[in-house]
Amino acid sequence: MDRLTKEWERQRTDALHTHHNKSLTATIELSLASPMFQELGPDARELLGAIAFFPQGVCEDKVEWLFPSVFDGTNIFNAFCTLFLTYQSNGFVTMLAPLRDHLRPKDPKLSPILCTTKECYFCRLSVGVYPGKPGYEEARWITQRT
Amino acid sequence: MDYSEDVNIGYLLDVFTTIDTDSQRVWDVCSYFVDHLSWHKPRLVLLGPKIEVLPDTHPSKPRCLFSLSDLYFSVGNCLDSKRLLIHTLQLWREQGDDSEVAQTSRGLSEVNRLLDLHEEGIKQAKEAFEIYERLNDTFGQAQSLCNLAWLLYEDQQLGAAEEAALQSINLFPVKVDPSLACRCHRILGKIHSSKDVDEIEKAIDHFEAALGIASFFDLPNEHFWGHYDMAELFFSQGRLDDAHAHVERAKSHTGNDIYLVGRAISRLGFGMGNAGSEKRGRRLCVPSMLMRRSGPR
Numbered sequence: 399m400d401r402l403t404k405e406w407e408r409q410r411t412d413a414l415h416t417h418h419n420k421s422l423t424a425t426i427e428l429s430l431a432s433p434m435f436q437e438l439g440p441d442a443r444e445l446l447g448a449i450a451f452f453p454q455g456v457c458e459d460k461v462e463w464l465f466p467s468v469f470d471g472t473n474i475f476n477a478f479c480t481l482f483l484t485y486q487s488n489g490f491v492t493m494l495a496p497l498r499d500h501l502r503p504k505d506p507k508l509s510p511i512l513c514t515t516k517e518c519y520f521c522r523l524s525v526g527v528y529p530g531k532p533g534y535e536e537a538r539w540i541t542q543r544t
Numbered sequence: 545m546d547y548s549e550d551v552n553i554g555y556l557l558d559v560f561t562t563i564d565t566d567s568q569r570v571w572d573v574c575s576y577f578v579d580h581l582s583w584h585k586p587r588l589v590l591l592g593p594k595i596e597v598l599p600d601t602h603p604s605k606p607r608c609l610f611s612l613s614d615l616y617f618s619v620g621n622c623l624d625s626k627r628l629l630i631h632t633l634q635l636w637r638e639q640g641d642d643s644e645v646a647q648t649s650r651g652l653s654e655v656n657r658l659l660d661l662h663e664e665g666i667k668q669a670k671e672a673f674e675i676y677e678r679l680n681d682t683f684g685q686a687q688s689l690c691n692l693a694w695l696l697y698e699d700q701q702l703g704a705a706e707e708a709a710l711q712s713i714n715l716f717p718v719k720v721d722p723s724l725a726c727r728c729h730r731i732l733g734k735i736h737s738s739k740d741v742d743e744i745e746k747a748i749d750h751f752e753a754a755l756g757i758a759s760f761f762d763l764p765n766e767h768f769w770g771h772y773d774m775a776e777l778f779f780s781q782g783r784l785d786d787a788h789a790h791v792e793r794a795k796s797h798t799g800n801d802i803y804l805v806g807r808a809i810s811r812l813g814f815g816m817g818n819a820g821s822e823k824r825g826r827r828l829c830v831p832s833m834l835m836r837r838s839g840p841r
Contacts, residue, residue: 488547
């Protein structure tokens with residue numbers, strides 16, 4: 399068990415690779431190559447990467463806001479759940495750790511969708527917070543799920 | 545596990561402050577994020593150590609340090625809050641930004657009040673006031689005077705405290721900062737309560753003024769403290785029923801704030817001579833929330 403844990407820490411999902419392609423990576427890639435996934439459009443893969451990036455996943459109610467450039471984002475998110483690539487937990491859409499590890503963007507700066515999401519957060523955060531002043535109550539959004 | 549957006553944002557900023565180190569914007573957003581947490585979810589963040597090791601020449605460093613000191617203040621760590629404010633003050637002085645020097649001095653005066661370092665705090669509040677006066681910043685003057693009034697009151701200089709509080713209140717219309725107006729009225733109420741039995745009515749007038757403002761502008765925190773102050777006054781007068789009623793009303797404005805609930809229970813227990821209740825209340829009072837709750841900077 400110790401050895402397995404060490405190996406996991408060292409290689410993460412690469413540790414699951416085998417000679418006969420019966421690896422987790424292959425399984426994930428097989429799912430992503432399926433016609434049902436392909437039908438979700440060209441943004442689907444990158445969208446999964448964005449979900450994988452965030453430790454909590456993505457808040458269900460903020461899909462349209464966080465991914466303004468993605469057409470029909472809510473339906474794509476629903477399809478991810480149907481395909482068991484993601485699941486819902488406490489108002490967030492997230493995924494299992496091995497999937498996160500595999501799908502998370504290696505260089506977040508190179509993911510246009512993630513960079514757009516970052517801008518959404520940055521713009522919303524860039525307001526002064528002072529009791530009794532405009533914006534103070536609205537700033538509570540960072541502590542809320544929805 | 546805590547499910548809310550701040551966890552994602554903290555992670556996002558942690559990643560981008562690592563891979564995008566030259567971007568001033570990322571650090572500016574860090575400062576805003578820390579401000580959001582200070583007011584709405586006080587907790588320490590991984591970004592703290594990263595902010596502290598930024599080079600002093602980084603344009604965002606003083607702003608980030610100031611926000612971080614606020615966060616420490618919010619979780620009750622006055623010593624680290626003060627340490628960061630001293631560093632911030634040094635950076636603003638080096639940059640020659642008087643307005644920021646004044647704001648930081650004012651912050652330091654408040655931290656020193658909570659550390660019971662009244663003399664040091666008074667000096668800083670006066671320095672802040674003088675700078676704001678030079679800059680013709682009326683609101684800054686009012687804020688510094690209010691801080692000064694609290695410090696002087698706690699240093700038993702009641703006459704000077706009253707003068708500072710009155711001067712502050714006359715400097716700005718209530719609607720500009722209702723919370724500040726409440727704090728001025730509350731300190732005036734406390735000053736009158738401490739002076740003489742004949743001044744009790746004046747004290748009540750000021751506490752009621754604070755409550756009126758809190759009610760009009762919907763400020764639950766100020767509502768709580770207004771009733772709390774009234775309860776203290778009535779306990780000191782032996783009017784236990786009135787005091788009890790105000791503690792109950794204070795409790796109705798605690799929201800989900802465990803600290804405030806604890807303060808109310810503790811005060812009630814103390815006033816009614818119920819040591820068990822007082823102790824239970826004190827246990828609820830996470831010391832960390834102490835000063836933030838007694839009035840924002």
